[in-house]
Amino acid sequence: MNMRAGIQELSISALAVESAAGRIVSDISFTISRGRPLTLLGESGSGKSLVAQAIMGNLPAELLATGKVLLDGTDLLAGSPAERRARWGRSISLLPQEPWLALDPTMRIASQVSEVHRFVKDRDARRSRQLAGDNLAEVGLERAGELYPFQMSGGMAQRAAIAITHAADVDLMIADEPTKGLDAALRDSVVARLRQEVDRGRLLLTITHDVAVARALGGTVGVMLDGRLVECGPAERLLAAPEHDYSRALIAADPQGWEGRAPTTSGEIVLAGRGLAKAYGERLLFADLDVEIRAGAIVAIVGPSGCGKTTVGNILLGLARPDSGTVERRKDLSPLRYQKLYQDPPAAFAPHQSIRKGLVDLVRLHGRTWIEVERLLARLRLQGNLLDRLPNQISGGELQRFAILRALLLDPVFLFADEATSRLDPLSQKEVIDFLLEIVRETGLAVLLVTHDRHLAERISSRIVDLGGAAPLGYGE
Structure with a gap:
């Protein structure tokens, strides 16, 4: 598979997220390069999603990010809010944790995907509709384009959000719990799609609590606890022989x-x-x-x-x-x-x-x-x-x-x-x-x-x- 042209590296050093009461996330450092995705594992509230929001530039107003977030040398934290928003859907995309928050309840799903091609990628209306159909077919929703979000199951809504993210065709994709609510077959198909994105040269940061997803994506795995990165290393090593007590307990907690x-x-x-x-x-x-x-x-x-x-x-x-x-x-x-x-x-x-x-x-x-x-x-x-x-x-x-x-x-x-x-x-x-x-x-x-x-x-x-x-x-x- 041919590599697409695009950004080569996301480098994060000493990233912290602070509130008026003190630091919530501290001293996060890692690198994502082409062909080697990074997956963050950790319990709810450990700070995984705050890391993603800091990179994206959409932290809540009461929170402040410090440190360095370099996308091919450009510090994403140094830009103005308008400059950060200008990257959304063009060089960076975020697949949100909750599909209900990602979809417009007043629009049919096909129209929401088509809008990305039409207004972000500047394609004509006919081509936008065709590509939206392709995006929906990729996630098994080829017959769901005329549905509204309230007519879809939670799993279907999640796949619709993934289709919108795919339509953006960005350099850096941040997937926040992309497989939650999906059955095993659909989870595996989504992971396979994310792997394809990596193989094509897209940078991928995935946040998940599913150890099977981290194992299938490979690359690098980081484990977060209480706002800190307690362990980070090659997926094959960390998942087979974790060193931190919390990492061992997390991996051993699978219902299987x-x-x-x-x-x-x-x-x-x-x-x-x-x-x-x-x-x-x-x-x-x-x-x-x-x-x-x-x-x-x-x-x-x-x-x-x-x-x-x-x-x-x-x-x-x-x-x-x-x-x-x-x-x-x-x-x-x-x-x-x-x-x-x-x-x-x-x-x-x-x-x-x-x-x-x-x-x-x-x-x-x-x-x-x-x-x-x-x-x-x-x-x-x-x-x-x-x-x-x-x-x-x-x-x-x-x-x-x-x-x-x-x-x-x-x-x-x-x-x-x-x-x-x-x-x-x-x-x-x-x-x-x-x-x-x-x-x-x-x-x-x-x-x-x-x-x-x-x-x-x-x-x-x-x-x-x-x-x-x-x-x-x-x-x-």
Whole structure:
């Protein structure tokens, strides 16, 4: 494959990010060269995304970046805000962590991709539409161009955001969690696409909590903890024999290595669907589907992106109607005790309201106490200083843990966890899963878990419903 002409190197030295309260990120140094990508691993809140935002030049106004960020000798930190913005979509592109924040809800997906070719790359309208179709086909969305973002699953929205980034054809691509929410096959296809970009000479910085992604991309891997780069080196060495204790724990936390911990007891039926069927247009998602969730049990739904996993949960909650079949819920319980954790947490939070204000309102409205909030903050490993931030000022993983906290405050009997851990690094995911298992055993909470991670489903669920074509599998029944 021929190398494209372009920028040769991104060199970062002594990069720091500071707030009025002190440094958040300290002394980050690494180099990305053509043909050798760099991947940053680390837990939510470790500073990975702040590094990307500093390079991009779009840190929140209250944060300041210092140090050197040289793109072929040009210091990106030295330019004015206007000069930084002028590079967006031309020499640097950022694939954001949350697809909901990357897509215009008022425009069809094909038009959003076409706009990049038309107005950034100065191509005519006809050619722009053709190239947009090619970009969507590359990520498996050739039939989705006329959809709006709200009509797409979380995985489809992520692929649409990737298609927009591909359309920009920049020298430096920053991919912030590019595969979260995707099933294994789509994850592998996205990684293969990123590898192609590297092979063509594009510089690539990837931020991920997926060790499999870091291994597949190769190049260099850096591990971040508490705003510092604790280890950095060749991927093949670091992932096989990490030296730092945190690196070892992070790599060992993959669900594939967990022991089975599915709940072994279950009580009365909390929620059930009988003979459910749903189609969108001519596409049948599922038919004659029976789902039963009992108190104290975890039922997992697995299958490829867009197969209808989220739709099943929404039907059971009454958020969507089945084409046929019935849903049975306990009539003696308030609907508020049937709760949902969303795949994209920004979609579930008021964007201009602090986390604290939302929780204070919830406590007051439903007669809870702030002591309960503080207890859950500790159990979910959430720092109190995050409470006064807006949803877009904390990491996706932290926001998802706040969503879990908010749901549990309402004392639910049923929790629909729609990819509830897909935003979390392996260690945080394990902590949250451990916590959910504790709650299930302590309270008899019934859980419906949608996940792309079959290993996770097999380790913690009482039953697996496979919408990919296989018959439901039983565990511990």
